[in-house]
Amino acid sequence: MADHFAYPVGLRLSGRRVVVIGGGQVAQRRLPALIAAGADLLLISPSATPSVEAMADAGEVRWEKRRYEDGDLADAWYVLIATADKEANNAASAEAERNRTWCVRSDDAEAATAWTPATGRSEGVTVAVLTGRDPRRSAAVRDAVVEGLRDGTLTAPHHRTRTPGVALVGGGPGDPDLITVRGRRLLAEADVVIADRLGPRDLLDELPPHVEVIDAAKIPYGRYMAQEAINNALIEHAKAGKAVVRLKGGDPFVFGRGMEEAEALAAEGIPCTVVPGISSSISVPGAAGIPVTHRGVAHEFTVVSGHVAPGDDRSLVDWPALAKLRGTLVVLMGVDKIGAIAETLIAHGKSPDTPVALVQEGTTAAQRRVDATLATVAETAKAQDVRPPAVIVIGPVVNVGPGGPAGPGA
Missing domain, CATH: 3.40.1010.10 (Tetrapyrrole methylase, N-terminal domain)
Structure with missing residues (x-):
């Protein structure tokens, strides 16, 4: 049998009895896919990993805490044998053969009647790869195909009508x-x-x-x-x-x-x-080495729009309240209003020495960071010609990091 290719097929296991023998790492990896397939799952094992036990506690798997016994595979459509007990594995495999039940063995692929392919999914497409005795190559090919489908480098046009x-x-x-x-x-x-x-x-x-x-x-x-x-x-x-x-x-x-x-x-x-996308309010400070929260420094962060200046009738921001917060303030679209913002925060109690970082063109090749304080940020931003798009971070987290502030014009 080993000289012939395995015949690939997709099993429709929804509502059908599937038996898993062994509750260790192999079962932990395989069970989620069987659960997602809607299988009626029975786990037979004296013990299980915490993750497998959690699946049983959640009602996703019926768990009988005992060793395998002859007759356990009756009416099963599919069996996964994954224990370290060679004798039990052989006995279960023999029962599956007698019952003509497809059987996967984690300990001896040659003794199995089915092999588990390396699988991956991307938007309704299931990719399954078999390379015989080389599971690492199967996984590598699977990963390459799924990644290509996900990032668009491997195009697979829809041949059925798409909904506009x-x-x-x-x-x-x-x-x-x-x-x-x-x-x-x-x-x-x-x-x-x-x-x-x-x-x-x-x-x-x-x-x-x-x-x-x-x-x-x-x-x-x-x-x-x-x-x-x-x-x-x-x-x-x-x-x-x-x-x-x-x-x-x-x-x-x-x-x-x-x-x-x-x-x-x-x-x-x-x-x-x-x-959803990664917001610049968190990612850009991170790319510049600034955590918006840090243990013992900031337990909160607030993101506000700075496109309308404090005092403008159109503003919906409570700047006096923000000045009283002890955490991090992240201002988007506020480069041209940073002077008025800084003055308002200081006027309502924020220390003029509060660190400020302006990160321009964050995450791109043109990224640069300019450091200042609330007292100096307006002058510094103008002198350093900081332009949009830039994310402004206000608070002590600016000084967190191996090197501290990057320095003006950094």
Whole structure:
């Protein structure tokens, strides 16, 4: 038998009896997939790992705390033998053979009647790889295929009709490697991409030639406000039957006006998928060596928009309350208002010596960090020509780290 290829097949185990003998590490790895397949699972083992025990406690597996006995495999469709007891393994394997039940053995693949492939999943696609006696190669091939499907480098066009709609994709802080795998896959499947200037621009060069890329900043506004024009473009292309990706920087719902777009699409009956992204409010400070929280230094962090200055009637931020907080304050879109912000915080009790870091173009090749204090940040930002996009971090966490502050102009 060993000289012939294994015949690949997908088992539909939902509601069908599956017996697992042994509650160790092998069972711990295999049980989640069997649970996900909907199998009626019976575990036979005197003991189990804490993770396997938790599955039993949750009711996902029926656990009989004993050794294998002849007759345990009656009516089973599939058996996994995974114990260190060679005699018990042989006996169970013999019963499976008599019952014509497919049987996998973790201790002796040659004695088994079935092999477990290296499997992976990506958006409804199951990848299963068998390479005979080389499980590491199976896993490597599996990983390469699944990764390609997830990041869009391995394209697999849909041959059935797709439902037109819009995906609001958070592209992360700027580094193209920091977009989620789902976001990258949707980009690879898009017909139209409407992109912000703060999105991961490098990914646009990877799109196939037929994909229409629209710069959101250049949409003709006419008599409409900018956001309304973007909404209209999303609606227009989706109604034309195209798969549309709205590529945003950071996360769509963190100062990204994503909900406005989702509401506009819902009003038109257009399906909308929201793909969260890594927010620059946390990732950019981290990339600059600043933790927004740190034991003994900051037990909280607050993220605010600085696009409207303190004192402006349009502002929804309670700056006096923020000045009293002891944690970290992260300000987005506040470079041109940092002077007024600093003055307001100081006026309401924040120490002028509070450390401040401005991180420009965070996570990109152009990233730079400029350090100051609340008392000096306005002058420093101007002298160092700090420009948007920049994330401003205010609080003692700025001084946390092996090297402390990077220094002005660093």
